[in-house]
Amino acid sequence: xxxxxxxxxxxxxxxxxxxxxxxxxxxxxxxxxxxxxxxxxxxxxxxxxxxxxxxxxxxxxxxxxxxxxxxxxxxxxxxxxxxxxxxxxxxxxxxxxxxxxxxxxxxxxxxxxxxxxxxxxxxxxxxxxxxxxxxxxxxxxxxxxxxxxxxxxxxxxxxxxxxxxxxxxxxxxxxxxxxxxxxxxxxxxxxxxxxxxxxxxxxxxxxxxxxxxxxxxxxxxxxxxxxxxxxxxxxxxxxxxxxxxxxxxxxxxxxxxxxxxxxxxxxxxxxxxxxxxxxxxxxxxxxxxxxxxxxxxxxxxxxxxxxxxxxxxxxxxxxxxxxxxxxxxxxxxxxxxxxxxxxxxxxxxxxxxxxxxxxxxxxxxxxxxxxxxxxxxxxxxxxxxxxxxxxxxxxxxxxxxxxxxxxxxxxxx
Amino acid sequence: xxxxxxxxxxxxxxxxxxxxxxxxxxxxxxxxxxxxxxxxxxxxxxxxxxxxxxxxxxxxxxxxxxxxxxxxxxxxxxxxxxxxxxxxxxxxxxxxxxxxxxxxxxxxxxxxxxxxxxxxxxxxxxxxxxxxxxxxxxxxxxxxxxxxxxxxxxxxxxxxxxxxxxxxxxxxxxxxxxxxxxxxxxxxxxxxxxxxxxxxxxxxxxxxxxxxxxxxxxxxxxxxxxxxxxxxxxxxxxxxxxxxxxxxxxxxxxxxxxxxxxxxxxxxxxxxxxxxx
Numbered sequence: 001x002x003x004x005x006x007x008x009x010x011x012x013x014x015x016x017x018x019x020x021x022x023x024x025x026x027x028x029x030x031x032x033x034x035x036x037x038x039x040x041x042x043x044x045x046x047x048x049x050x051x052x053x054x055x056x057x058x059x060x061x062x063x064x065x066x067x068x069x070x071x072x073x074x075x076x077x078x079x080x081x082x083x084x085x086x087x088x089x090x091x092x093x094x095x096x097x098x099x100x101x102x103x104x105x106x107x108x109x110x111x112x113x114x115x116x117x118x119x120x121x122x123x124x125x126x127x128x129x130x131x132x133x134x135x136x137x138x139x140x141x142x143x144x145x146x147x148x149x150x151x152x153x154x155x156x157x158x159x160x161x162x163x164x165x166x167x168x169x170x171x172x173x174x175x176x177x178x179x180x181x182x183x184x185x186x187x188x189x190x191x192x193x194x195x196x197x198x199x200x201x202x203x204x205x206x207x208x209x210x211x212x213x214x215x216x217x218x219x220x221x222x223x224x225x226x227x228x229x230x231x232x233x234x235x236x237x238x239x240x241x242x243x244x245x246x247x248x249x250x251x252x253x254x255x256x257x258x259x260x261x262x263x264x265x266x267x268x269x270x271x272x273x274x275x276x277x278x279x280x281x282x283x284x285x286x287x288x289x290x291x292x293x294x295x296x297x298x299x300x301x302x303x304x305x306x307x308x309x310x311x312x313x314x315x316x317x318x319x320x321x322x323x324x325x326x327x328x329x330x331x332x333x334x335x336x337x338x339x340x341x342x343x344x345x346x347x348x349x350x351x352x353x354x355x356x357x358x359x360x361x362x363x364x365x366x367x368x369x370x371x372x373x374x375x376x377x378x379x380x381x382x383x384x385x386x387x388x389x390x391x392x393x394x395x396x397x398x399x400x401x402x403x404x405x406x407x408x409x410x411x412x413x
Numbered sequence: 414x415x416x417x418x419x420x421x422x423x424x425x426x427x428x429x430x431x432x433x434x435x436x437x438x439x440x441x442x443x444x445x446x447x448x449x450x451x452x453x454x455x456x457x458x459x460x461x462x463x464x465x466x467x468x469x470x471x472x473x474x475x476x477x478x479x480x481x482x483x484x485x486x487x488x489x490x491x492x493x494x495x496x497x498x499x500x501x502x503x504x505x506x507x508x509x510x511x512x513x514x515x516x517x518x519x520x521x522x523x524x525x526x527x528x529x530x531x532x533x534x535x536x537x538x539x540x541x542x543x544x545x546x547x548x549x550x551x552x553x554x555x556x557x558x559x560x561x562x563x564x565x566x567x568x569x570x571x572x573x574x575x576x577x578x579x580x581x582x583x584x585x586x587x588x589x590x591x592x593x594x595x596x597x598x599x600x601x602x603x604x605x606x607x608x609x610x611x612x613x614x615x616x617x618x619x620x621x622x623x624x625x626x627x628x629x630x631x632x633x634x635x636x637x638x639x640x641x642x643x644x645x646x647x648x649x650x651x652x653x654x655x656x657x658x659x660x661x662x663x664x665x666x667x668x669x670x671x672x673x674x675x676x677x678x679x680x681x682x683x684x685x686x687x688x689x690x
Contacts, residue, residue: 011423015688075687079421079528082684088421099526107452116448119441120527 004091005172005203006054006077011086013047013072013227046072047083048227056092056171059204061218061235063211063242065281069227070207074098074176077205092171092203095122099176101161106150110141110160113149117164131167138193139163159186166193172203191216211239211384212352212392243282243384253281255378263373264299265331265361268338270378272357285385285399289345291357297334301372303365304331308343313354318397319345331361351399352392356380430676435530445537449512450544464548468500472552475500475617485618490652494556498648499616501549502574505542506582506640507607512538513586514603518593521690531683532676535590539583546575553651565653574646577668581639584671591679594690615644624660636663639671 047069054060062070075081077088078096103120104113114135118128128135136142139160141152149157175194194217198204208214214221214235221238223231223245231241253272260266271279271292283289291308310319323329330341357379361372385391385399454460472493479485480492487495513535517524520534557564593599611617613635620641624632636642642664645657 076421079419080525081687083421083423085423087423088419090419090421092418094419096527102526103523105448105452108448112448112451116444119438119444120523120529122438122529123440125440125444 003056004053004089005056005058006091006205007089008050008052008054008077009087009089011047011050011073011076011083011088012045013069013076013081014084015044015046017042017044046227047076050086050224050227050229052222052229052232054172054203054205056203057201058220059198059206059218061214061221061238062205062207062224063209063214063221063238064224068224070224071098071176072227073224074174074205074207078174090172093122093169094172094174095165095168095170096174097121097165097168097176098174100158100165104149104157104161107148109148110145110152114160114164117161121165121168122170123168127169128164135163135167138166138189155186162186162190166190166197170202172205173197174205176207177209209354209382211243215239215392243386253379253381254279255375257375259296261298264301264368265295265297265304265334266373267293267295267359267361267375267378269294270357270359270375272379272381280381282382282384283350284387285350285352285383286347286387288347289350289381289383291343291345291379293341293343294338295334295341296338297336300334300336301363301366302332303363304334304372305329305362306331306341307360307362309358310345310350311356311358313356318350318355348399348401350383351397352383352385352394354380354382430680431530435532438529438533441529442533442537442540445533446540449537449541453541464545465552468497468504468545468549468552471500472497479617485622487619488654490648490654491556491560491562494553494560494562494652495619495648495654496617497549497553497556498651499614499644501546501553502578502644502647503611503614503616503640504549505546505578506585506643507610508545509539509542509579509582510586510589511603511607512542513583514589514593515600516586517590517686518600518690524690525687531686532587532679535587535679536583538586539579542582546578562652564651565649567650567653570646570650574643574650577643577646577665578640580672581643581668584668584673584675585639587675587679588671591675591682594682594686610638610640614638614641619654620645620658620660621655624658632660633663636660637667639664639668643668 050069050073062073064070072081074096075098076083077090078094078098080096080098101113101117103116105116108116114132115125115128118135119125136145139156139162141156141160144152144156149160152160191213194204194206198217204217206214206217218235220233221231221235222229223238223242225245231238254269255271256269257267259268269292272281272283273279273290273292274283274287275290277290277292306323308319308321309317312318323331356377358377359375361374362370363372364370366372383399385394388394388401454463459466475496476493479496480487485492516534516538517531524531524534556562589599589603593603615623620635623635627635642657642661645661648654649656
């Protein structure tokens with residue numbers, strides 16, 4: 001037992017769908033008096049019979065799709081919410097970081113917020129004081145220590161908040177996706193700091209959709225799906241399992257819109273698919289990505305064109321294109337009715353990362369206004385690279401590979 | 414460190430209040446109180462002076478209405494001084510009750526993201542309220558000097574009534590905070606209690622005016638108000654007015670029952686706070 005730091009035994013967590021426990025007094029009183037008008041509630045098991053052990057010094061990555069129960073599991077482990085069934089034994093001082101900057105108050109100065117946030121995370125004031133200089137140096141906001149945090153940029157706020165969190169001294173650290181914030185350089189710094197922590201023999205539980213970060217930080221993994229553990233073991237095996245599962249399931253990215261008869265033209269559905277028309281959330285850099293659109297034209301619109309951008313997760317504009325790029329403009333050729341349009345993002349353009357597609361349809365000649373249909377940010381998908389040796393470690397903005405050709409041999413020895 | 418062992422077991426619901434854990438988070442308690450204090454007066458031009466202006470103006474209005482207008486008789490005690498004692502206790506009670514009552518709802522984002530004993534949140538409000546209370550005492554002291562009114566020998570008992578006021582306001586505040594999580598209706602009820610409660614509390618008038626004119630059972634109901642007896646005790650210990658009547662003990666009993674039951678009720682709902690907030 002001495003070496004087990006977390007022992008999870010048959011944990012389940014149930015939520016009631018349609019539950020109005022946080023509701024009004026009238027409903028509760030009404031429910032007491034009338035048994036027939038019982039609100040229909042449905043059980044939803046966010047976690048079902050989860051068991052695993054975490055050894056001291058393990059760095060465990062928890063992977064799974066959205067809604068698989070990762071966050072619920074972390075909340076149960078960090079005692080924010082109680083499990084419905086089961087038992088957990090935690091041996092060691094635990095800190096959880098489900099969000100950076102919990103409790104930050106905009107009116108307080110940076111200095112005051114460091115103390116506030118530190119004590120919320122479970123440090124004593126004396127502890128915060130002893131690490132204060134280190135925290136500030138790590139955050140890089142020395143100059144603004146006595147400025148209210150509301151005047152900080154969001155980047156500064158995150159840096160300060162992470163700096164506090166990074167200087168926690170727990171034996172067990174639980175982290176949820178906090179690396180999704182901040183710029184690339186800072187993320188690298190955070191990841192480095194977390195690696196240090198892992199190297200010191202602390203126990204870490206880490207949830208992320210960023211497989212690179214998980215691979216870099218963790219030694220073992222747990223794969224959750226629909227609230228159940230479907231695999232656990234070496235991190236590389238678990239990530240492979242997760243990626244395969246992602247590829248196999250066609251419940252990928254798809255966005256549909258409710259028909260609006262007032263619009264002369266409307267995007268009804270958008271999907272991100274591979275060549276075989278399978279919807280996916282995770283694409284290989286090696287494959288072409290297709291954006292499949294289904295649209296409805298009710299009234300012909302002169303000059304109608306489509307506009308599309310692809311942004312990365314830091315909102316950097318990666319691609320910008322419109323239907324005038326290839327003439328004739330395909331939208332001006334449309335006839336009333338439903339049509340399908342496909343846009344190909346060729347392989348080895350997008351680098352590894354998360355991308356969001358934005359779309360707008362407009363016309364400069366339209367009498368009733370410039371914007372015809374504005375679906376906005378409609379699709380988000382990930383790109384990974386498992387087909388090259390450099391793979392996900394490639395740092396470039398493009399995932400383009402360049403061929404090195406031998407054009408001659410000058411001297412032979 | 415073996416003492417950091419935590420066991421979460423869904424099949425057991427411990428009756429303990431886990432006070433030791435509460436104590437471990439004492440620094441958070443101070444920090445939250447400091448935050449509230451700082452935020453309340455940050456960026457206001459007059460800062461802490463506001464804390465003096467409000468009770469001062471209230472006393473002026475009370476004096477006009479009750480002393481000048483209604484010719485209320487408060488015996489040897491100057492009316493303003495009489496009202497100031499009631500007001501200091503009432504301001505503390507209603508302030509802490511109101512703040513604590515809304516506190517968990519106000520800390521939603523924190524509650525959903527991190528673990529700490531939730532009770533810290535309403536408790537910290539009792540500490541912030543002490544600032545207003547001290548200001549109330551300063552005003553009383555000032556009025557005593559002004560009217561050349563010596564403090565009574567009962568002053569020794571003042572700490573007891575201060576502790577009672579603290580327990581009373583926390584008892585009601587903790588109950589309200591826990592109830593508000595489940596029933597948002599209480600968000601409406603709290604301001605209502607603060608506003609109307611003052612009329613049913615001997616703040617601006619001596620309790621015996623009322624008690625002498627209503628039936629006994631109504632007096633008992635009146636003293637179910639947890640702060641009523643405490644305010645009597647306050648005046649008695651500071652000004653040496655009539656000692657709290659037997660009726661006051663009803664108040665004291667209510668205070669203790671409310672406080673103890675609030676801790677257990679809070680403990681009971683604490684576990685579900687993050688799920689239903």
